[in-house]
């Protein structure tokens with residue numbers, strides 16, 4: 317903006333004489349007063365008491381701030397519709413950065429923000445979102461384009477790998493292969509709604525996704541670029557949400573997918589609060605109560621104890637097989653849950669075999685005992701979904717296999733034994 321344009325804008329804002337305003341601006345320009353300060357000074361001269369929020373670097377913005385002014389580079393712009401006070405409202409959200417830091421924002425009006433542009437934002441309200449400060453841009457916010465680009469140590473645009481996504485990310489773009497995809501009908505706020513849900517993968521990891529506006533491009537085996545998606549938390553792990561404003565473009569080449577899950581120590585995995593796809597290796601130190609031949613409620617599938625479902629009261633339980641094994645690697649422990657199929661492999665028989673076994677022994681516990689004998693004291697490699705809550709860490713196993721000790725390891729054990 318030229319000095320003339322600043323003068324024009326201010327004069328019309330303040331109802332003042334344009335030539336007079338220009339003169340004031342010119343004088344301050346001679347003394348190298350930055351244009352923003354000069355504008356505020358002119359406003360004060362004309363008795364405009366519109367309070368301008370203090371200008372800050374993003375690194376200094378904290379949840380204790382009321383309102384701030386910042387000069388930033390727009391990293392990403394996501395568009396989404398939400399229900400606000402009972403009405404549908406379209407909002408814009410993403411990330412902003414300067415040399416000192418990065419911050420999320422929500423814009424309640426369309427300011428026409430574009431990724432890559434540098435803007436001065438006046439009067440942005442600071443809110444707390446998941447413990448971090450976030451900028452809210454609304455009616456009292458003004459936005460000015462700045463010609464000179466701010467250099468920031470962050471990538472422009474929302475491109476990310478699945479492993480780099482965190483709950484709360486918005487305006488993200490990923491290139492993925494659809495591993496699983498199914499259509500579901502849910503009871504949404506507008507009645508019955510069809511959605512898609514499934515699993516996405518790239519070379520870094522797998523994540524679950526939901527498409528709120530089912531589209532044919534998302535089908536099993538397809539490789540696609542998804543733009544303008546947002547990320548929420550599902551059982552402690554990130555989940556990718558595709559909305560009506562997202563775009564999905566088929567990719568010619570096909571996206572490479574990792575065969576194995578990222579391997580973590582148990583302690584580090586639990587520390588993350590949840591991982592959709594992870595590989596853990598550890599010793600089974602115990603098989604917990606509620607393993608072996610169990611009974612489930614025919615209505616809700618919950619485990620029945622003493623013929624009682626917690627929700628449905630007295631029910632005729634349905635027999636099932638399950639294992640809850642404690643896996644420990646010295647850094648931490650998780651409860652690994654094995655379903656009927658995996659339990660039957662370890663036990664060496666299905667529900668029918670287990671029922672006979674229990675009848676002969678006149679004790680259902682014999683099934684869990686037999687499973688414990690197979691597992692306890694051995695090392696296993698487990699792949700699955702980890703969730704962490706107040707009751708502890710649980711890994712729903714997709715694969716569960718014994719780790720055979722290498723001949724070299726066995727030789728070392730033997731030598732240690734002999735040397736004793």
Ligand SMILES: [Zn+2]
Nearest residue numbers: 613616625628
């Ligand atoms: Zn029930």
